Amino acid sequence: MSSKTGSIFLIPSTLGDTPPERVLPAYNFQLIQQLDVFIVEELRTARRFLRKCGYEKDFETTTFHILNEHTAENDVFAFLEQVRAGMDTGLLSEAGCPAVADPGSLVVKLAHESGIRVVPLSGPSSIIMALMGSGFNGQNFSFHGYLPVKAPDRIKKIREIERDLLKTGHTHIFIEAPYRNNHMIESILMACGNDTLLCVASNISLSDESIITAPIGRWKKMNFQPGKKPTVFLLSR
Amino acid sequence: MSSKTGSIFLIPSTLGDTPPERVLPAYNFQLIQQLDVFIVEELRTARRFLRKCGYEKDFETTTFHILNEHTAENDVFAFLEQVRAGMDTGLLSEAGCPAVADPGSLVVKLAHESGIRVVPLSGPSSIIMALMGSGFNGQNFSFHGYLPVKAPDRIKKIREIERDLLKTGHTHIFIEAPYRNNHMIESILMACGNDTLLCVASNISLSDESIITAPIGRWKKMNFQPGKKPTVFLLSR
Numbered sequence: 001m002s003s004k005t006g007s008i009f010l011i012p013s014t015l016g017d018t019p020p021e022r023v024l025p026a027y028n029f030q031l032i033q034q035l036d037v038f039i040v041e042e043l044r045t046a047r048r049f050l051r052k053c054g055y056e057k058d059f060e061t062t063t064f065h066i067l068n069e070h071t072a073e074n075d076v077f078a079f080l081e082q083v084r085a086g087m088d089t090g091l092l093s094e095a096g097c098p099a100v101a102d103p104g105s106l107v108v109k110l111a112h113e114s115g116i117r118v119v120p121l122s123g124p125s126s127i128i129m130a131l132m133g134s135g136f137n138g139q140n141f142s143f144h145g146y147l148p149v150k151a152p153d154r155i156k157k158i159r160e161i162e163r164d165l166l167k168t169g170h171t172h173i174f175i176e177a178p179y180r181n182n183h184m185i186e187s188i189l190m191a192c193g194n195d196t197l198l199c200v201a202s203n204i205s206l207s208d209e210s211i212i213t214a215p216i217g218r219w220k221k222m223n224f225q226p227g228k229k230p231t232v233f234l235l236s237r
Numbered sequence: 238m239s240s241k242t243g244s245i246f247l248i249p250s251t252l253g254d255t256p257p258e259r260v261l262p263a264y265n266f267q268l269i270q271q272l273d274v275f276i277v278e279e280l281r282t283a284r285r286f287l288r289k290c291g292y293e294k295d296f297e298t299t300t301f302h303i304l305n306e307h308t309a310e311n312d313v314f315a316f317l318e319q320v321r322a323g324m325d326t327g328l329l330s331e332a333g334c335p336a337v338a339d340p341g342s343l344v345v346k347l348a349h350e351s352g353i354r355v356v357p358l359s360g361p362s363s364i365i366m367a368l369m370g371s372g373f374n375g376q377n378f379s380f381h382g383y384l385p386v387k388a389p390d391r392i393k394k395i396r397e398i399e400r401d402l403l404k405t406g407h408t409h410i411f412i413e414a415p416y417r418n419n420h421m422i423e424s425i426l427m428a429c430g431n432d433t434l435l436c437v438a439s440n441i442s443l444s445d446e447s448i449i450t451a452p453i454g455r456w457k458k459m460n461f462q463p464g465k466k467p468t469v470f471l472l473s474r
Contacts, residue, residue, distance in 0.1 A: 098369060099368075131336075132337060133357040138342050140380065213346070
């Protein structure tokens with residue numbers, strides 16, 4: 001056991017099946033090579049991602065801790081034992097930045113409580129890239145994660161959001177399970193006034209990326225369906 | 238004049254004096270090489286950044302459009318003439334992601350109105366990296382940009398923020414002009430209850446990066462001063 005406490009590196013992943021060099025810095029690949037312990041959501045995709053990033057170690061000698069919404073806080077705390085014992089550890093997301101819209105933030109929270117150094121690495125965030133590409137106010141914005149699933153509740157929430165953006169000028173950002181994207185567009189067109197601006201950003205950083213900003217009035221004439229592509233929705237005035 | 242409309246590439250910069258490979262993908266360097274037109278905030282730092290990224294073209298043959306808070310909307314619209322004529326154009330920020338907390342979003346807005354394709358590239362965002370490193374709720378968060386400058390107004394705003402986070406569990410993120418960082422910490426400690434969580438993230442991605450999360454009660458005993466380092470502040474419950 002080393003006398004020096006390890007660090008937790010927060011390692012972003014690609015946003016889909018794109019070459020890692022498209023969206024990740026060379027530094028991340030160098031750093032990954034040095035690690036023997038990873039906290040991951042899903043073993044298979046984590047291993048595939050590491051190999052795509054040039055990770056050469058034998059997976060038999062690598063430790064993988066599985067972290068998902070079913071992992072108990074005590075188990076996550078146990079993952080940190082190795083870090084306290086000196087093992088640098090990588091925290092991976094299934095897509096994009098870990099600890100933003102996934103279970104990883106619990107690891108980071110417990111790390112801070114244990115005095116363990118946490119190091120976020122640079123990589124693609126669909127939220128920030130959608131905001132960049134929207135042309136909307138980037139000085140004041142809110143991310144809501146998922147809106148309510150039931151249509152009447154969702155429409156009510158979108159109307160609340162529209163009232164706020166008309167009053168404050170803030171940009172509002174949210175996501176949806178891909179198979180409900182078309183329903184989300186329907187709800188937005190139903191809830192919002194014709195002058196409110198909507199940006200729909202799909203498959204960000206992939207070869208068929210699509211980022212469209214237009215007033216609701218124009219969207220109504222487009223009959224646009226994003227289909228099942230991972231999509232970020234943004235509303236602004 | 239080409240018959241094909243150009244695209245606008247949103248090119249993130251480093252967050253300080255760090256090697257570009259530390260935070261930017263190889264793809265960005267390849268893409269930069271192909272561009273002859275850039276929209277930039279400041280000529281000198283833009284040229285220095287491009288050279289650090291391996292840009293080899295003679296600056297005499299490169300067009301730089303200057304975009305800052307004094308640039309008129311008409312002038313920005315004129316920058317897009319070249320794009321419409323087929324010239325791919327890069328939009329650079331002084332630090333981090335363009336069009337998030339800088340004047341670049343106007344370019345993107347006008348591009349959408351003109352039907353010009355906008356392509357955000359991956360790179361470091363101090364907002365997202367601070368959120369990753371905080372351990373706070375990344376499923377619901379708000380970015381406020383700068384809070385009011387006058388201490389009483391600032392404290393009032395922080396109290397509003399604390400009321401919201403206690404009620405909703407949202408994470409709240411804001412920044413400050415570096416020379417006022419110490420005053421900002423003072424105001425936060427004055428405004429917030431001892432159990433509210435504060436994360437102070439300074440010099441993200443630089444060699445002296447510091448990301449500390451603790452309850453306000455503990456911060457009060459630390460007598461911590463971030464000094465003039467670029468810093469992101471986050472509050473959570």
